[in-house]
Amino acid sequence: MxxxxxxxxxxxxxxxxxxxxxxxxxxxxxxxxxxxxxxxxxxxxxxxxxxxxxxxxxxxxxxxxxxxxxxxxxxxxxxxxxxxxxxxxxxxxxxxxxxxxxxxxxxxxxxxxxxxxxxxxxxxxxxxxxxxxxxxxxxxxxxxxxxxxxxxxxxxxxxxxxxxxxxxxxxxxxxxxxxxxxxxxxxxxxxxxxxxxxxxxxxxxxxxxxxxxxxxxxxxxxxxxxxxxxxxxxxxxxxxxxxxxxxxxxxxxxxxKNFEQYVSKLTETRNKLMEGIKNNIPDVVLNGHPTMRLPNNVNFSYQYVEGESILLLLDMDGIAASSGSACTSGSLDPSHVLLATGLDHGTAHGSIRFTISEETTDEDINFVIETMKNIIEKLRAISPLKKNM
Structure with a gap:
């Protein structure tokens, strides 16, 4: 691909x-x-x-x-x-x-x-x-x-x-x-x-x-x-x-130049991604303020799965994102930011941050939503965390 x-x-x-x-x-x-x-x-x-x-x-x-x-x-x-x-x-x-x-x-x-x-x-x-x-x-x-x-x-x-x-x-x-x-x-x-x-x-x-x-x-x-x-x-x-x-x-x-229009377009694209994830994937937690947030930032925690696994599968589909877990840097601890908001370690480990740009298209957003839906379903099907619930 x-x-x-x-x-x-x-x-x-x-x-x-x-x-x-x-x-x-x-x-x-x-x-x-x-x-x-x-x-x-x-x-x-x-x-x-x-x-x-x-x-x-x-x-x-x-x-x-x-x-x-x-x-x-x-x-x-x-x-x-x-x-x-x-x-x-x-x-x-x-x-x-x-x-x-x-x-x-x-x-x-x-x-x-x-x-x-x-x-x-x-x-x-x-x-x-x-x-x-x-x-x-x-x-x-x-x-x-x-x-x-x-x-x-x-x-x-x-x-x-x-x-x-x-x-x-x-x-x-x-x-x-x-x-x-x-x-x-x-x-x-x-x-x-x-x-x-x-x-x-x-x-x-x-x-x-x-x-x-x-x-x-x-x-x-x-x-x-x-x-x-x-x-x-x-x-x-x-x-x-x-x-x-x-x-x-x-x-x-x-x-x-055209600053207000730029921010408005980013916000619209961000909201489409946020709504798409919330409406298509169960058991997710939005991280950060729902409205008082950067116009390009979408951060969710996906329960029962690990963020690093999500990132690897996203990369296989050509999607670059980041995780709230610091495991890729050699640490087993999740993000200090997510822990400070009150998330437990398990939920914090399952976080993914998408940050869009003015080049991000509606087609990109639709593809990411569908890809995330498939990835989360696949990972939860084999997750020992899900089975223990």
Whole structure:
């Protein structure tokens, strides 16, 4: 079978043709170092970097001087949390985050605990949503940072970011959000939503891998990430990857065009897949909020079967997806996100995440629904878990 259906866009997206075309000339024609600004090649590279910076900044309603380029989302998360913690340790040592953050946030907080910092990990409800009252009650005089992701990478739940920002502002606490999955999928306004720092990544919205960004609101006290040069206004040394920055800017430019129509189309396709699975396969659990979720995210747990087995059979039919179980990475534990929502280990192990793109067709959706129906029936027929029920 030649059919190939890629439904793992939360892991990475295909680089758009327009992005590739925009990047090409910065490999062998306009290859100058942006810091070599006296001659033409250097000036043109510098101009390209600053044009991309303005494009990304405008998209999130930030000033271009508040946008810094990084190597990606994980680097941005690390920088935001470590940078704020060490720069503000004279004010306090307490950080608030959630139990469903990306490991780039969770492991960074764990690292900081070795240096005397304290972290509160907020619970989430069955939909993966935080409780704003628990957030308020967790605030201490020593709290210096709140880091809560905009939208979850596994279950797609979108947090009440503006309300979180208001709480942080009211208590004079710095607010960071990991918006890696949200950029290009939801409308972000860092000013309106009272966001102080925000992590981004290009390869989640049709841009190249290895390039991301961090918004740092003017006036935020944060340690420099990399020492050694004057790039990124002295905060992150190292010669800029001009071609990747240009690609990031182009991807954001494309995302900004017909944005509402794009999100509406994704949502329509997502809902068709969600309804098709619910109506054709019994004993399934929708993971994440039913409506306050990313427009491209569909995550279900299929009872009595293992996610890894589903993935293998999907791959045989040319369908790429991902599992909420970490077994493929050598761990027997299911996703920390799914466990935090209250799922038992067995149900969490049977989860599959589909993340669609604008290229996903109705024909693709129909094929996936029918394929999943057949796969689940086949696996349940031989499942010892089903037999024991």
């Amino acid at each position: 030649n059919r190939k259906i890629y439904l793992d866009n939360a892991a990475t997206t295909k680089v758009k043709k327009e992005v590739i075309e925009e990047m090409k000339s910065y490999f062998d024609e306009m290859y100058g170092n942006p810091s070599s600004g006296i001659y033409e090649l250097g000036r043109r590279s510098k101009e390209a970097v600053e044009n991309a910076r303005k494009t990304v900044a405008d998209f999130i309603n930030a000033d271009e001087k508040e946008l810094y380029f990084t190597a990606g989302g994980s680097e941005s998360d690390n920088w935001a949390i470590k940078g704020v913690a060490f720069a503000n340790k004279d004010k306090g040592n307490h950080i608030i985050t959630t139990k469903i953050e990306h490991h780039a946030v969770l492991h960074t907080c764990e690292y900081l605990e070795k240096f005397g910092f304290e972290t509160t990990y907020l619970d989430v409800d069955e939909y993966g949503m935080i409780d704003l009252e628990q957030l308020k009650s967790s605030i201490k005089p020593e709290t210096i940072l709140i880091s809560i992701m905009y939208a979850n990478n596994e279950i797609g739940t979108i947090q009440p970011i503006e309300k979180i920002g208001e709480i942080a502002k009211e208590h004079n606490i710095i607010f960071h959000t990991d918006a890696v999955q949200a950029l290009g999928a939801v409308r972000i306004d860092v000013k309106k939503q009272h966001i102080d720092l925000m992590s981004m990544s290009a390869h989640k919205l049709g841009g190249p891998k290895g390039i991301g960004g961090m918004y740092i609101r003017k006036g935020i006290k944060i340690d420099n990430l990399i020492h050694g040069g004057g790039q990124e206004r002295g905060k992150r040394a190292g010669t800029e990857g001009v071609q990747n920055i240009v690609g990031f800017g182009k991807a954001v430019e494309l995302a900004s």
